Amino acid sequence: MQGVGMRPFVYRLARELDLAGRVSNGPEGVIIEAEGDAQALAAFEIRLKRDCPPPADIVDCIVQPIPAIGDQGFRVEASRADGTIAPFALPDLAPCPTCLRELFDPGNRRFRYPFISCTHCGPRYSILDALPFDRERTAMAGFPLCAECLEEYSDPSDRRFHAQTTCCSSCGPTLALWDAAGRTLAHGDEALLQAVERLRRGQVLALQGLGGFQLLVDAADEEAVQRLRERKHRPHKPLALLVPDLAAACELCDVTEAETQLLTSSAAPIVLLGRRAEAGSIASGIAPGQNRLGLMLPASPLHHLLARDFGAPLVCTSGNRSDEPICIAPDEALGRLAGIADAFLVHDRPIRQPLDDSVIRIADGKPLMLRRARGYVPRPVALDTDMPPILAAGGHLKNTVAYADGRRVILSQHLGDLDTAESLDRHRTTAELLPRLFGRPPRSVVCDRHPDYASTRWAESTGLPLRRVPHHLAHALACMAEHGLKSPVLAVTWDGLGLGEDGTLWGGEFLHIAPDGHRRIASLMPLRLPGGERAIKDPRRSALSVLHALYGEETPERLPTTLKSRLEPGTLSVLLRLLQTGTQSPECSSAGRLFDAAASLLGLCRDISFEGQAAMALEAAAERGGEGDGTIYPMPLIDGEPKRLDWCPLFHALLDDRAAGVPTSVLAFRFHSSLAAAVAAIAVAESIPTVVLAGGCFQNRLLLELCAEQLRHAGLRVYWPQQIPPNDGGLALGQIAAATFSEEFLTCV
Amino acid sequence: MGHGGGGRMMQQLLERLVRPAFANPHLDQRHDSAVLDVGGKRLAFTTDGYVVKPLFFPGGDIGKLAVCGTLNDLAMSGAKPLFLSAALVIEEGFPVDDLARVLASMNAAAQAAGTAIVTGDTKVVENGKGDGLYIATSGIGLIEHDLQIGPAGIREGDAILLSGDIGRHGVAIIAEREGLGFETTVESDCADLSGLVGELLKAGVELHCLRDLTRGGLAAAVLELATDSGFDMELNEDAIPVTPAVRGACEILGFDPLYVANEGRMVLFMSASVVDLALDVLHAHPLGRDAAVIGQVGAAGEGRVGLRNAYGIVRVLDLPSGEQLPRIC
Ligand SMILES: [Fe+3]
Ligand SMILES: [Mg+2]
Ligand SMILES: [Zn+2]
Ligand SMILES: [Zn+2]
Structure with missing residues (x-):
């Protein structure tokens, strides 16, 4: 690991134990040569592993005896950039407690300096140009150390000894506040104070954060929040909040021990937390209809200052226009966020790697990654097979790319949806960057089987040997790679949809993954999507399709009022006609669409403006239902190749009970538990001891926990992606894992 | 069938199989019709096959479609259409009345353009083998100006104009075929553009390139031209x-x-400098009443086409490989 203060730590330890020798960073990792008394050397080895600095992670420690040369003293040597295998790089690290104390200590020379850092904390991947991680290969290269900082940097007893990112107000980056026209209003601390003042007046502030711009607004100011939503064209999607500290988080939400750990970790992600009933000091427009809030603690000294000066929750959302990637350069932000932000708090330390805020939640007591970027990237995932250098193109939405060389996979940060010119460019530059940073040029590429994903088009354009990986197999293999699982495995891959191996659309699959191949043993009964892709953005269409499957020609008379009042008669008759004829209504075995249908039939969503909105509303409603009442609706398994899980009886029961007046929250809970029971029943019948749950549907905590509980109860081992998103953000890892198998394995049998 | 949707599979079929099989310099012009030097005159020559279900639809029928399609292909080279041919493949048992209607509308369309169908062929195939009626038409036109109208004429900074509202033919066909019963009946835009092109040339508008919109719509036409010319292009969604x-x-x-x-x-x-003149001519013609500037040609690049929406977000357009498959997960 680099950038964690490993060399200074080794230096101090060696001096303490009276060892001679040297330490250097090489492309293969940290190299230590030490000589001295045998007991001291043994103690050195033990303490090296035990006492190493907190962000460090010793992946492997190889000890080799070498002849003593009668060395005197212990030296820290400059990094070497040669060699064949690239070193690791660290994700960005939130300020350590010591730096924080200094930040708020009026007697310290870095009092209120927003770029304070040390060997244990500070920006890492976001400012990285090349490895090894030394100042001259980062965005700090433009800030030569002043005499005072240089003295600390050179003093082995100082905690900033060899701190690559260290600086102070006389030699480091400076803040500036711009108005919407780009005119500078103030510099330094004055810029910060004025920015806070503008936030108090309800203005929208664009802040140059660690990995990109963020948009901030007073979370208690209903009008200001609405203004931000209107300007961003983001009517419903929940907004994350920045709070000054853990105590402030606990005022808004119930925070468990596991959640506290996530919140206060050096990654400082957005954590989805259960909202406290009495938490009233924030605007109702923050997370409409949700029982949860996304909260984050300050990830940088600048955020600490801002959050503490403001003293109350701030909305903190990514600084982009809808569908575009996050802005990273001040000038770029000024142009693209024009009309959204009223002022810009910027600085002159360039952002090299765009990184959105990561989003994570706790499910079944363990972390469940929803969006992986700042604070986690570029931590590697280990493979159990040696790979020649290879790139994976990922999916089309929530895209990430992945690169492997040897046994190590680097999964890129969340790059967003590949629909705009900007996101296509960012996809390409990231795919080009990873091999440059972490290894050798790729010799092949892997992508999804969907011919029209922009990522597939990119993979084709490289001219490298190309393999196409089935979407749901990639979901399963990503989870297996994360946990180092060996086949056989039963993979339950449930998502919105992906191109299946028979050319139809899949999304509710049970795949048996054996060492020599994989088989689709069961799947949800297909549902027609009237209007194709349009149906995905309009849950009413899935609902109508379910009703049509249930009632056929009688559908118009059976239409529940929740649906009837929301569909124009003209539209309704055309949609029914599409369902009857199959015109422009592809079949799709998607689990996600069943969630859409249920949410719509239960009157939980009208128009949706973001993917997963209906499913989130259904989950939220079910959570309000508490522990559920144990009722399971039937989902018979119909024989065939594959077997089909029939959802008609489930929906019949759901609609009958709704007509009988059973509360919506209870019905929503029953919907979840019935699906979980069906999953468990299939797993038990197949008697494969290891079950993997993957795909975007398992972002749903309730579904995940109910499935896990029932599977464990049946004596099965159950895994799901935790460090890697279960949604399409994890596909690239699965694509890399797939490349370790034969072509026969990749073809469904 | 993915090859028939006018998408990328179709293009690949053309590029990998059809073009190489007939390789010659005229084919490389990559335009709707071939421009041939014959005895000191420049002739445009084109051919097309027509397959449509249903054969009759609001706004036209297969006969009008076959004639207008060929007239349009000639017009896209700036040619004045002279003569047409037609070959009919008729399924046994096809109603004679329907055939008479189709022939009449073919003749009407040809006459309206000042041309005639001067030669032809008729074949009958077994019942169940011909979807009622297929038509193939060819046409010859004369180029009476010195412009080189085609993909090679596109220049950086050119304005992109559209002659009228889009999407009518596709909607009319599917509504009629599937009995969708929309509240407002949409009529196909099926029409002969050669007269309108003639007016533009007569007025002295220096046209750089023309392309009629067919399968795959506006997106396919512009994407094809961007790829062939190598220029990036941008369209304004609001202007279309x-x-x-x-x-x-x-x-x-x-x-x-x-x-x-x-x-x-x-x-x-065309160059931005002649846009006003062109719009005057277009707006004065029934087929160009709603004409508008919808975008511009950018710098030479990869031939990327962007669609800018009202919020200034630029979506990258792409040709689907065949039938459009949902990509959202
Ligand atoms: Fe997926
Ligand atoms: Mg043609
Ligand atoms: Zn620190
Ligand atoms: Zn300094």
């Missing part, structure tokens, strides 16, 4: 005329109007 009826139908069907078929619309490329 779509009638409320077509927009509503597309919304219900989940179609993007940009990708829906047309049979009487074209895009025009």
